[in-house]
Amino acid sequence: MTLLSRTDKSLLGRWWWTVDRGMLALLLSIIAFGVVLVASASPPVAERIGTGEYHFIIRHLILLLPALVIMFGLSLCDTKMVWRVALCVLAGGLLAMLMVLAFGTEVKGATRWLPVFGFSLQPSEFVKPAFIVVAAWLIARQKEVPSFAGQKWAFGLYGVVLTLLLLQPDLGMSVVVSGCFLGIIFLAGLRLRLVTALLALAIGGLALAYFCFPHVQSRIDRFIDPSSGDTFQVEKSLDAFKNGGLFGTGAGQGTVKLDIPDAHADFIFSVAGEELGLLFVLVMVLLYAAVIVRGFNRVMDSDNVFAVLATGGLLIMFGGQTLIHMGSSLAMLPTKGMTLPFISYGGSSLLSMGMAMGFVLSLTRRQARSGIARGSLSLKPVRASA
Amino acid sequence: MKGERGSALDQARGRMVIVSAVFVLAYIIVAARVVDISIIQGGFKGRDVAGYADESRDEGALLRRADITDRNGVLLARSLRTASLYVDPSMVRNAEEVAKSLVRLFPDLNYGSTLKKIQAKSRFEWLKRNLTPDEQQKVLYLGEPGLAFKDEDRRIYPQGGLTSHLVGYSSVDGNGIAGVESSFDGFLKGNNPSLALTIDVRFQHALRRELNAAMHEYKAKGAAGIVMDVRNGEILALVSLPDFDPHHAVDAKDVQKFNKATLGTYELGSVFKVFSVAAFIDSQKNPLRKAFDAREPLKRKSARPIRDYHAQERILSLPEVFIHSSNIGTALMAETMGTKTLQDYYTHFGLIGKSPLEIPEVATSRFNTPWHDVDTLSASFGHAVAVTPLQLITGVSSIINGGEKIEPTLILNDNTHQKAAKSVSERIVSPQTAHRMRQLMRLNVTDGSGKKANVPGLMVGGKTGTADKPGPGGYDHDKRLSSFVAAFPMDDPRYAVFVMLDEPTGTKNTNNFATAGWVAAPVAGEVIATIANLEGLAPRIVGQDFESTLRHLVKSEEQVREERNAQSH
Numbered sequence: 001m002t003l004l005s006r007t008d009k010s011l012l013g014r015w016w017w018t019v020d021r022g023m024l025a026l027l028l029s030i031i032a033f034g035v036v037l038v039a040s041a042s043p044p045v046a047e048r049i050g051t052g053e054y055h056f057i058i059r060h061l062i063l064l065l066p067a068l069v070i071m072f073g074l075s076l077c078d079t080k081m082v083w084r085v086a087l088c089v090l091a092g093g094l095l096a097m098l099m100v101l102a103f104g105t106e107v108k109g110a111t112r113w114l115p116v117f118g119f120s121l122q123p124s125e126f127v128k129p130a131f132i133v134v135a136a137w138l139i140a141r142q143k144e145v146p147s148f149a150g151q152k153w154a155f156g157l158y159g160v161v162l163t164l165l166l167l168q169p170d171l172g173m174s175v176v177v178s179g180c181f182l183g184i185i186f187l188a189g190l191r192l193r194l195v196t197a198l199l200a201l202a203i204g205g206l207a208l209a210y211f212c213f214p215h216v217q218s219r220i221d222r223f224i225d226p227s228s229g230d231t232f233q234v235e236k237s238l239d240a241f242k243n244g245g246l247f248g249t250g251a252g253q254g255t256v257k258l259d260i261p262d263a264h265a266d267f268i269f270s271v272a273g274e275e276l277g278l279l280f281v282l283v284m285v286l287l288y289a290a291v292i293v294r295g296f297n298r299v300m301d302s303d304n305v306f307a308v309l310a311t312g313g314l315l316i317m318f319g320g321q322t323l324i325h326m327g328s329s330l331a332m333l334p335t336k337g338m339t340l341p342f343i344s345y346g347g348s349s350l351l352s353m354g355m356a357m358g359f360v361l362s363l364t365r366r367q368a369r370s371g372i373a374r375g376s377l378s379l380k381p382v383r384a385s386a
Numbered sequence: 387m388k389g390e391r392g393s394a395l396d397q398a399r400g401r402m403v404i405v406s407a408v409f410v411l412a413y414i415i416v417a418a419r420v421v422d423i424s425i426i427q428g429g430f431k432g433r434d435v436a437g438y439a440d441e442s443r444d445e446g447a448l449l450r451r452a453d454i455t456d457r458n459g460v461l462l463a464r465s466l467r468t469a470s471l472y473v474d475p476s477m478v479r480n481a482e483e484v485a486k487s488l489v490r491l492f493p494d495l496n497y498g499s500t501l502k503k504i505q506a507k508s509r510f511e512w513l514k515r516n517l518t519p520d521e522q523q524k525v526l527y528l529g530e531p532g533l534a535f536k537d538e539d540r541r542i543y544p545q546g547g548l549t550s551h552l553v554g555y556s557s558v559d560g561n562g563i564a565g566v567e568s569s570f571d572g573f574l575k576g577n578n579p580s581l582a583l584t585i586d587v588r589f590q591h592a593l594r595r596e597l598n599a600a601m602h603e604y605k606a607k608g609a610a611g612i613v614m615d616v617r618n619g620e621i622l623a624l625v626s627l628p629d630f631d632p633h634h635a636v637d638a639k640d641v642q643k644f645n646k647a648t649l650g651t652y653e654l655g656s657v658f659k660v661f662s663v664a665a666f667i668d669s670q671k672n673p674l675r676k677a678f679d680a681r682e683p684l685k686r687k688s689a690r691p692i693r694d695y696h697a698q699e700r701i702l703s704l705p706e707v708f709i710h711s712s713n714i715g716t717a718l719m720a721e722t723m724g725t726k727t728l729q730d731y732y733t734h735f736g737l738i739g740k741s742p743l744e745i746p747e748v749a750t751s752r753f754n755t756p757w758h759d760v761d762t763l764s765a766s767f768g769h770a771v772a773v774t775p776l777q778l779i780t781g782v783s784s785i786i787n788g789g790e791k792i793e794p795t796l797i798l799n800d801n802t803h804q805k806a807a808k809s810v811s812e813r814i815v816s817p818q819t820a821h822r823m824r825q826l827m828r829l830n831v832t833d834g835s836g837k838k839a840n841v842p843g844l845m846v847g848g849k850t851g852t853a854d855k856p857g858p859g860g861y862d863h864d865k866r867l868s869s870f871v872a873a874f875p876m877d878d879p880r881y882a883v884f885v886m887l888d889e890p891t892g893t894k895n896t897n898n899f900a901t902a903g904w905v906a907a908p909v910a911g912e913v914i915a916t917i918a919n920l921e922g923l924a925p926r927i928v929g930q931d932f933e934s935t936l937r938h939l940v941k942s943e944e945q946v947r948e949e950r951n952a953q954s955h
Binding site: 044187188239242259277281292296300312319323332 | 394421
């Protein structure tokens with residue numbers, strides 16, 4: 001603590017005293033869990049696909065560094081910088097998504113990846129947080145300058161992103177993006193009637209997807225009636241939790257990773273359940289919940305509508321993705337290949353989450369005016385002076 | 387402007403609380419679900435589940451099944467700790483390869499069923515029980531983490547099939563299935579050192595060897611034999627052939643597993659004359675003065691005429707009835723005694739009901755119900771009553787030991803003396819009767835049908851029995867049970883021996899006879915000679931013959947011939 005004095009006015013000094021250090025600690029803890037779990041879960045997967053035992057561990061660690069740099073770098077930015085960066089990433093991302101559709105590599109029935117420097121990048125992962133920030137800015141801008149048709153722009157942008165995602169097709173990502181957009185609109189104070197209508201539309205869209213995409217239909221059928229098809233992954237996943245029990249089998253001793261194809265990514269929560277046991281899994285759930293609660297609580301203090309909406313949307317993305325991953329592996333939701341933020345292996349996911357949480361850290365930095373006045377951790381809405 | 391932003395912020399904050407609450411709720415639900423799956427559905431497991439390296443840690447406390455020994459401490463059954471191979475299918479990745487290498491190691495394993503086990507949706511499947519250390523080493527060298535071992539006890543029967551019907555056998559899971567293994571299952575599982583049987587494996591070997599040889603020589607379907615200590619009912623040897631290897635009891639045929647000596651009930655024929663004659667001597671005054679008219683077959687209403695096999699066709703004395711095995715004679719005795727008296731004696735001799743032996747495989751004797759008077763006549767020479775060989779030898783032993791009832795036992799313990807003391811209280815025939823029966827049995831070996839059982843100097847006594855087996859519509863004259871009950875030394879009996887051959891056929895050596903005197907008596911003689919050797923019983927030369935006081939009642943063939951000539955003139 002003596003490293004940076006209170007009065008240090010340097011970039012780093014101001015950062016240290018204004019950034020949400022608690023949130024930083026939470027995220028670093030989650031990342032530590034991730035390193036342990038990927039190290040344990042990935043060797044069998046690597047062996048299966050014929051690469052070296054440490055293939056995924058090394059890549060995870062290599063990508064962790066830029067992810068942390070991105071997160072740290074973005075947290076240094078001010079609000080204006082945040083939306084500029086987001087806008088650039090969005091533009092680049094959308095372009096990349098178009099390129100993916102043109103000459104992307106098809107993996108397991110979907111075209112999502114673009115080879116960059118020996119890594120497969122998934123542009124949609126970067127589009128997701130960038131879109132949230134840009135949409136939040138557009139809507140917030142209309143609040144300040146009513147003549148600016150930000151909402152229309154935001155809806156238009158949403159349409160473009162959704163179309164590109166469905167063309168891949170990537171229904172999971174579409175659901176997450178839609179959820180976040182709905183969340184932003186909800187926070188932005190759209191009339192509840194409109195929110196309900198949009199929700200109905202989203203459900204209708206899901207129903208449509210059920211009938212349009214056979215793999216979606218089959219997954220949902222199997223979720224509703226497990227006997228209707230092969231529920232191997234979910235069964236194995238539940239077995240893993242049962243096998244783990246209270247204390248787990250110990251790191252590296254689990255068996256679920258031997259059977260589930262993407263244990264290091266889509267089912268890493270089950271690996272945690274088996275190897276670390278219930279107690280550590282509860283700690284993990286607590287950490288994720290704390291990130292959400294702390295993030296919302298912190299942004300309460302902000303009097304910047306853009307910051308509030310963007311942070312809200314990003315936290316909804318973070319929390320939603322977490323819940324979908326956990327829900328899938330606990331057979332509470334249809335199986336959906338969703339990464340667990342900061343824990344699952346997956347370069348794009350890691351980098352995009354680094355970016356998203358960098359945005360959050362930046363947007364929740366304590367402002368000179370309000371920070372001192374409202375230092376409380378209360379969840380109660382703090383009313384601005386009328 | 388500022389106001390609108392403020393109200394927008396207010397609304398956003400309010401709604402953020404809602405969103406936060408929704409997330410918190412969702413995380414609580416996820417946490418509850420994890421608890422539900424991990425602990426409630428998974429069953430509470432401690433840390434022990436983790437390691438597969440220390441599977442056998444808790445097995446140290448496992449009690450080893452107790453040994454079974456013979457009376458001299460020779461091992462009949464012992465449990466050896468061996469490793470049994472199982473698979474944790476969830477740990478195996480390449481099931482086909484594992485199955486292939488296992489089948490290569492153990493050719494007796496079936497590839498299909500082994501693969502099925504390795505692919506099973508469980509975490510435990512037995513693959514092969516009781517491996518040798520060498521086999522275990524080979525499996526370990528496969529280096530497959532899904533294959534693991536559990537220490538198990540394997541029951542070893544060092545004597546093989548020798549005592550298979552007594553010791554019995556136990557399942558691969560260590561539960562007694564038959565014999566003493568079954569009846570003393572609780573004792574053997576408890577923390578007990580060993581269980582000693584009354585069996586003497588040396589006698590057992592002798593009995594089995596002789597029965598086996600006779601069975602093959604006379605092409606008999608089966609054979610059974612018992613050696614009993616007449617003083618206390620201890621079974622020193624008990625054999626039922628064909629027998630089986632208790633290590634592979636599952637593969638044994640029913641006929642092999644069937645214990646003829648205790649579970650088979652047979653109409654044993656003339657050996658029963660020991661009982662009817664003993665009952666007659668015990669119940670009548672001056673029995674030796676009685677004469678029995680065997681000139682004609684005995685005709686009684688509603689029955690076939692009773693004939694003698696070795697028909698003398700003359701009036702016989704009591705010893706003559708016994709040594710010539712006259713059915714007419716014993717039928718006349720039974721008629722004199724009456725049904726009630728004979729039944730009472732048979733009950734006391736232990737022929738009615740079931741012997742109290744310490745194995746589950748004991749049968750209840752069978753007899754006609756209702757019991758007609760004609761059945762009494764048949765019962766006097768061993769028909770119409772089917773008993774186990776065990777009941778027969780126990781009854782004979784009870785008579786010749788001095789008339790004190792004994793009960794058969796297989797378990798050697800300190801209580802045997804008390805048991806013997808207790809049996810004193812039940813006298814079934816008088817000492818005088820017992821003495822007469824000893825003399826009669828000895829006389830039958832010196833002068834009668836049991837000559838081939840004689841062993842010089844050992845005072846062997848005995849009685850033959852050749853019974854036609856009951857077949858469809860009466861008795862089958864081609865299928866017979868030939869048996870011999872013997873005891874020695876007759877002046878102070880110690881051992882009783884019973885041998886039985888099931889459907890023997892005569893050979894050139896026996897002049898094609900398959901009767902007991904030809905096929906069964908020599909077996910008893912051989913067994914007795916071996917026992918005497920083992921026990922160091924020296925042949926004795928007795929000044930006056932033990933049976934001589936009865937000899938004046940038996941007419942020699944010459945006398946009979948002379949009498950016949952005199953009559954015809």
